[in-house]
Amino acid sequence: MSDILAQLAEVLEARKAEDPAKSYVAGLYAKGLDRILKKVGEEATETVLAAKDGDAAHVVYETADLWFHTLVMLAYLDLRPEQVLEELARRFGVSGLDEKAARGQAE
Numbered sequence: 001m002s003d004i005l006a007q008l009a010e011v012l013e014a015r016k017a018e019d020p021a022k023s024y025v026a027g028l029y030a031k032g033l034d035r036i037l038k039k040v041g042e043e044a045t046e047t048v049l050a051a052k053d054g055d056a057a058h059v060v061y062e063t064a065d066l067w068f069h070t071l072v073m074l075a076y077l078d079l080r081p082e083q084v085l086e087e088l089a090r091r092f093g094v095s096g097l098d099e100k101a102a103r104g105q106a107e
């Protein structure tokens with residue numbers, strides 16, 4: 001499921017060498033971190049409004065925009081989505097074990 005994040009991260013990395021006039025992502029990099037963070041903030045707000053609105057397709061669309069712009073932010077900071085997934089996996093490893101134990105499934 002997370003393969004698309006890794007593949008997209010590769011594209012975002014490659015866009016660091018791209019002409020800003022020819023690529024949306026290269027254009028964002030050229031505008032700098034503050035512009036990227038502004039986009040993350042805008043997309044977060046649009047996601048919240050979509051969730052309040054209650055249209056499922058709209059929520060998915062806006063969440064994709066939000067995730068995409070956080071991936072651009074991570075790439076700009078030379079961070080990888082795998083690092084975020086590892087952090088989530090580490091947390092799940094802790095709480096997931098608790099859940100398994102509660103269900104009597106612990107090994």
Ligand SMILES: N=c1c2ncn([C@@H]3O[C@H](COP(=O)(O)OP(=O)(O)OP(=O)(O)O)[C@@H](O)[C@H]3O)c2ncn1[C@@H]1O[C@H](COP(=O)(O)O)[C@@H](O)[C@H]1O
Nearest residue numbers: 008011012015022023024025026027039042064065068069
């Ligand atoms: N997944 C995306 C993606 N999601 C959203 N967006 C862009 O994010 C922007 C969303 O912002 P808005 O809705 O506010 O639209 P906007 O007014 O055009 O944006 P601003 O002028 O405010 O920055 C749109 O321009 C979308 O096209 C994306 N642009 C690119 N990608 C992926 O990134 C890859 C590299 O893209 P390029 O750099 O364009 O080649 C592509 O192959 C795609 O896979």
